[in-house]
Amino acid sequence: MTSFKKILKIIALALYLIAALLPFYWITITSLKDSKEIYSFPLKYWPSKISFNSYKQLFSFANFGIYFRNSAIVSLIAAFAAMIISMFSGYALSRLKMKRFKNRILLALYFTQMIPGFIIMAPLFTMLSQFQMTDKLSTLTILYITMVIAFSTIMAKSFFDRIPISLEEASMIDGCNIVQSLFKIVFPLTLPGLAAIFSFAFVNIWNELFLATMFIFSDDKMTIPVALNSFISKAGISWDIMSAGLVVSLLPTMIIFAFAQKYIIAGLTEGAVKG
8 A cells, every 4th residue: 555655646746746847848849949940730759950049039139138128137236135134134023022023023024025116106207207217127126126135034934933042142151252153153154044035035136027128228237027028019029939938047056056055944944044
């Protein structure tokens, strides 16, 4: 009976894996097909001749290199800033002794996650337009930081909660002040949590479309999601170029998860220290 259950689990996991990888497989082979072969019937599940023409068009005609650079700059800066800010705010919430005040702050942070973003878009756009802050990557970076900082702070607090305060007290007895205790004892123990926070922020910012569409107008300041959306027109969809763009856009998130996988898993499941 146990062996039968294991077989069922393996089959279920295999089906889930196929369902998860099938869209990525189809996008990849579509980007490697000739433009005529994409629309041929019956459908071909592997290109008869591998072509990189869609990638050449992507980086020449579509200026995808500029969009990739914009997304990389905005995502890295915003994710790193959110990680640093949430690191201090999460620590403060974790160690704050005023329980009622702390609970109200947490409730407010949770409440911000329940508000649909489009509700504040009109007044936000009006305000930023008056200050001539639209169509700027710096403005988009600030907006992204505010977008992910609340949940990042909640995540950081949960990691700090799992660090015994006795470790800090012991370091202070040994002569460390609170700043030295933070940077020598507490923060090194939260590296898995910080990796999880950075990855969460980066992926959400990298894939964000709505804010970028609202506040960026110039072609040379577009991010990848806006550029991919622009491939859809009334005349049709450039499936070959769009598929190539999707494959390229997936690479940074895949690389981050490949290098930070063990830290992300440790951060999301165990917190800062092993119990």
